[in-house]
Amino acid sequence: MNDSLVGRYRAVVSDLDGVVYRGPEAVPYAVEAIGRLEVPVLFATNNASRPAGEVATHLRELGLECGADDVATSAEAAAWLVSRELQPGARVLAVGGEGVAVALADAGLTVVRPDDARGAAVTAVVQGYGTAVTASDLAEAAYAVEQGARWVATNTDATLPTDRGLAPGNGSLVAAVATAVGHEPHVVAGKPEAPLYELCAQRLGVEVAEVLAVGDRLTTDILGAVTAGMDSLLVLTGIDGLEELFAASPRQRPTYVAADLRALHRPVDAADHRSPAVADLGDAVASVHRAVDRGADVDEVEQLRRVARDLLHGRSPR
Numbered sequence: 043m044n045d046s047l048v049g050r051y052r053a054v055v056s057d058l059d060g061v062v063y064r065g066p067e068a069v070p071y072a073v074e075a076i077g078r079l080e081v082p083v084l085f086a087t088n089n090a091s092r093p094a095g096e097v098a099t100h101l102r103e104l105g106l107e108c109g110a111d112d113v114a115t116s117a118e119a120a121a122w123l124v125s126r127e128l129q130p131g132a133r134v135l136a137v138g139g140e141g142v143a144v145a146l147a148d149a150g151l152t153v154v155r156p157d158d159a160r161g162a163a164v165t166a167v168v169q170g171y172g173t174a175v176t177a178s179d180l181a182e183a184a185y186a187v188e189q190g191a192r193w194v195a196t197n198t199d200a201t202l203p204t205d206r207g208l209a210p211g212n213g214s215l216v217a218a219v220a221t222a223v224g225h226e227p228h229v230v231a232g233k234p235e236a237p238l239y240e241l242c243a244q245r246l247g248v249e250v251a252e253v254l255a256v257g258d259r260l261t262t263d264i265l266g267a268v269t270a271g272m273d274s275l276l277v278l279t280g281i282d283g284l285e286e287l288f289a290a291s292p293r294q295r296p297t298y299v300a301a302d303l304r305a306l307h308r309p310v311d312a313a314d315h316r317s318p319a320v321a322d323l324g325d326a327v328a329s330v331h332r333a334v335d336r337g338a339d340v341d342e343v344e345q346l347r348r349v350a351r352d353l354l355h356g357r358s359p360r
Contacts, residue, residue: 047275047298048306052252054083055114055242055272057233058097059203060258060280061303068104069279075303076106083112084242086255088232088262090117090170090196090212091139111245116196116232117141119241120168121149123231124194128165135159135191137183138170138212142196156182163189169219169227170196171212180215184222193219197232199262203281233257233266240270256303260286260294273297275305 048054056062062072062085076083085108087097094113101108117138124134130150136143143153146168154164156179167186187193198213220226231237243250255272257263258280267274276287276296287299298305 045309046307047310048079048081048254050310051081051254051273052248053081053243053246053254054079054306055086055239055246055253055255056083057255057257057259057263057280058085058087058101059089061256061277062101062106063104064280066100069302071302071304072279073105075306078307082246084114084246085112086114086233086238086242088116088197088199088212088238090115090120090141090145090232091172093141093144094118096141114238114242114245115141115145116238117145117168117170118148119231119238120170120194120196120229121145121151122241123229123237124166124168124192125149125151127192132166133162133164135164135167135182135186137167137172137179138175138196139172142168142170142172159186164191166192166194168194168196169212169216171199171202171215175215180218181222183219187219187223192229193223193227194229194231195227196230197262198227198230199232233262234269235266236270239266239272243270243272254297256306258282260290260296264290264296265294267296268293275300277302277305279303 056076060069062069062076085097085101094115095110097113097115098108098110124146128151131152133152133154134146135154135156136146137156143155146153154162159182164186167183169183195216196212198216199211200213201208202211216227233239239250239255243253246253250271253272255263255267255274256277257267257274258277260276260282264274264276274296275298276282277300279302298310
């Protein structure tokens with residue numbers, strides 16, 4: 043191992059949207075930083091609508107060497123969970139985009155589409171996001187769950203960022219079914235739950251504690267890493283920034299924080315690592331804002347790191 047941040051780990055699991063790309067464009071420095079990695083990397087996404095192969099094609103277009111096996115989707119995590127509980131060939135209702143059906147078929151299960159579900163007994167329902175999901179599809183999911191089918195949601199992200207703003211995400215669709223059946227899904231496969239990260243560790247052939255999870259969202263990527271037992275790096279290139287970080291609960295706090303993925307290759311001293319005794323970060327936002335208001339000649343992220351380090355080690359912020 044070298045003295046860089048990534049040198050502390052045997053593998054990396056990276057989120058995609060907000061970390062590697064934003065829509066069709068790469069996040070600055072991301073492709074170069076990932077390309078330099080000397081440890082295996084898997085890309086883990088809560089987006090269940092696209093098959094892993096399509097995601098890999100997008101990453102290749104951005105300049106990364108990537109195949110379908112280098113991408114793990116929440117639909118694949120859901121199919122993985124279901125396949126461990128059911129017999130091979132078991133009939134599963136697939137609600138969502140093509141990624142859900144492909145993942146179930148690849149796991150050796152028999153895919154039942156909502157249009158074919160009337161009168162067809164299914165053992166489980168896997169519900170993921172899809173732009174063409176209809177009220178009739180959600181109704182079929184509810185009917186199957188009411189009749190005793192195991193209900194697995196790929197993820198419960200309430201919103202989906204788009205170039206026009208926030209759209210309803212899979213969590214909103216799951217909530218509609220939950221209202222009908224009177225309870226939440228039996229299992230959620232994607233972040234912030236552990237299964238997607240556990241699937242990644244299994245594919246990589248390493249223990250979860252040997253993996254660094256990278257993400258841009260505290261409530262999914264980072265919380266999921268904490269739930270799974272992985273260290274995590276929050277990069278400030280996507281959803282969450284300094285204010286969200288300092289307001290986060292202890293289970294949503296990352297091991298490391300950086301401006302972008304170049305931090306993977308930079309040296310990290312012992313003081314940068316999270317203390318086991320996590321202190322309250324509540325006043326840190328004010329500290330950073332005061333420094334900015336004073337016009338302090340200091341990089342925002344470096345100021346963040348100093349304040350966070352002090353608080354995490356029980357000292358008053360400087």
